[in-house]
Amino acid sequence: MKQQDQRILNALFAHPLQHDLRMDDVEALLIHLGIRTEHRDDHRINLQAPSGRTVVLHAASGKHHPLLDDDGVLRLRRFLKEEGITPEHPIADAPQPRGEQAKRLVVHLDHRGARLWWLDGDEVQLSTLQPHGLWSNHQRLTHRHDRDVAGQRAPADHDYLNQLSQAVLQADRVLLIGHGHGESDLRQLLKKHLRQHHHAAEKRVELAIVDDTACSDAELLAIAKEHFGNTPQRQKP
Numbered sequence: 001m002k003q004q005d006q007r008i009l010n011a012l013f014a015h016p017l018q019h020d021l022r023m024d025d026v027e028a029l030l031i032h033l034g035i036r037t038e039h040r041d042d043h044r045i046n047l048q049a050p051s052g053r054t055v056v057l058h059a060a061s062g063k064h065h066p067l068l069d070d071d072g073v074l075r076l077r078r079f080l081k082e083e084g085i086t087p088e089h090p091i092a093d094a095p096q097p098r099g100e101q102a103k104r105l106v107v108h109l110d111h112r113g114a115r116l117w118w119l120d121g122d123e124v125q126l127s128t129l130q131p132h133g134l135w136s137n138h139q140r141l142t143h144r145h146d147r148d149v150a151g152q153r154a155p156a157d158h159d160y161l162n163q164l165s166q167a168v169l170q171a172d173r174v175l176l177i178g179h180g181h182g183e184s185d186l187r188q189l190l191k192k193h194l195r196q197h198h199h200a201a202e203k204r205v206e207l208a209i210v211d212d213t214a215c216s217d218a219e220l221l222a223i224a225k226e227h228f229g230n231t232p233q234r235q236k237p
Contacts, residue, residue, distance in 0.1 A: 005029045010087045012080070017073055023059045023066040026076070028200035033085060036169065038162070039197035047079065055079045105171035106224040107164065108212060109178040109186040116167055117221060119228070124221065129167075131160040161193040169198060174205045175224050178212060 008029045011018045023045070027037050030047060038046040043059045043066070055075055059066035068076070080086070104119040111131075118125040168174050168190075176187040187207050194202040208227055212220065 002032070005032050006087070006090065009080075009085075009090060012073060012077055013087050017070055019067070019070065021068040021073065023068055024199040026068055027198070031169070031200050033080075033090075036166075037198065038166070047076075049079070049083050051083060053079065053082060103170070103172045104224075104228055105167060105174045106221065107167070107174065107176050107190075108220055109164075109176060109190065110212065111186070114164060115217075117224070118171075119225070129160065129163050158193075161190060162197075164190055165194055165198055165201070168194060168205060169201050172204065173228065175208055175227055176205060177208050177210050177220055177224065179209050 004025070005028065008021065008025050011021055012026070027045070030037055034050050036048040038048075040046065045057045045059065046054065047057065048054045057072040057076060058069055059072075106117040106119065108115045108117075113131060114129045116127045116129065118127070176190065178185065178187050191202060191205060191207075194205065206227070208223060210220065210223060215223070
């Protein structure tokens with residue numbers, strides 16, 4: 001276990017209670033422990049352990065960063081103990097995946113939806129995600145008449161971004177392929193969403209600017225495999 005993760009685990013079990021535990025530090029620890037995190041709009045975060053056990057935490061207001069409140073510390077402490085995790089008995093580190101052993105995800109994003117290729121050695125699995133609401137109409141956010149509805153700016157499709165975020169959380173390395181500028185670049189919108197809701201996971205995301213209008217699926221995959229082969233393996237936070 002990393003020194004930072006061990007420090008946060010020790011702090012969660014400290015007496016008296018510590019009141020300065022940042023939510024992004026706690027989330028990084030939980031992801032390392034294999035616990036699935038999902039942010040809600042009411043400043044709460046849902047946790048699900050590999051065993052299926054769940055708990056909900058609340059982020060208290062902090063001067064500079066969201067903090068875990070006292071009730072959250074106690075709830076998380078109990079949750080971890082029920083999973084057999086304590087400072088004295090943390091889950092041992094699994095070997096870090098490298099090269100072809102990493103769980104790699106390639107996401108091609110445009111306003112019609114997302115295609116996700118999971119790379120496992122020479123095997124490739126394809127899945128798709130479709131946007132809902134306004135984005136499902138293939139509206140391009142760069143044009144004012146497309147993004148304004150009754151005089152209001154069209155909101156982001158948070159359900160769609162949450163689905164994409166959950167896929168990112170399952171991967172060791174992620175490459176976002178696409179192009180665009182500003183609000184028309186869905187890769188940047190997804191990274192911003194991850195930064196706000198899954199801060200630790202954003203670090204595993206890489207970008208590739210590709211003129212996807214001129215590329216076949218095979219060419220996109222070839223670009224992704226070359227990218228993964230030419231960049232250092234990133235470890236999970």
